Amino acid sequence: MRKHKAIRFLMVATVLFTQITFLTMIVNSHYETNAVIVIVALFILATIVFGYWYLDLHHEDYAYEKISVVIWVPIGSLLCYFLNITLGLGAILAMGIVGTLAAFAPHLNKKSNYLKQLPASIYCGAFVGMSSVETSPSIGFVLAAGILAGLFFMMSKNLFIGVGGKLGTMAFAGVIIASLIYWLVV
Numbered sequence: 001m002r003k004h005k006a007i008r009f010l011m012v013a014t015v016l017f018t019q020i021t022f023l024t025m026i027v028n029s030h031y032e033t034n035a036v037i038v039i040v041a042l043f044i045l046a047t048i049v050f051g052y053w054y055l056d057l058h059h060e061d062y063a064y065e066k067i068s069v070v071i072w073v074p075i076g077s078l079l080c081y082f083l084n085i086t087l088g089l090g091a092i093l094a095m096g097i098v099g100t101l102a103a104f105a106p107h108l109n110k111k112s113n114y115l116k117q118l119p120a121s122i123y124c125g126a127f128v129g130m131s132s133v134e135t136s137p138s139i140g141f142v143l144a145a146g147i148l149a150g151l152f153f154m155m156s157k158n159l160f161i162g163v164g165g166k167l168g169t170m171a172f173a174g175v176i177i178a179s180l181i182y183w184l185v186v
Helices: 002-030 035-054 072-086 091-103 113-129 139-155 166-185
Strands: none
Touching: 002 035, 002 139, 002 166, 072 091, 072 113, 072 139, 091 113, 113 139, 113 166, 139 166
């Protein structure tokens, strides 16, 4: 039980860290240190913390996504990256193609519970593959970011229930953590 609570805390802390980092980067790149901007950023930060603290965003039971479903996150990221960068289709069109193909997976066998779970994981991976060459410099980077996003996807099965943008947030967290590791190593 203690291990599950630690994993849940780690997931929520990672998402909160990602949101704070993203907010800080936006404020830093678009505005000079203006008192009004700092106050607005602190207000948004307080709202995010309040939301995590008081809203019921997860179930009480601890469940994790199966590895056989999670493995499709890096596959979706590689497929979208290939369409986006190698074929030059662009991020939006590549995402649309991968998402549409993923949506048809359950129709291959309507009785299969496994195929019904694949679209969400492939779609999460496609968000990773939408990254530009400046953000994702190589196919190895995309694979690493897809694996990290898959781990976040696996651990967040019963977290953030009903919150829009969960798949994109998991993909964004995977890319941010992979970028941090890449920046520290290279």
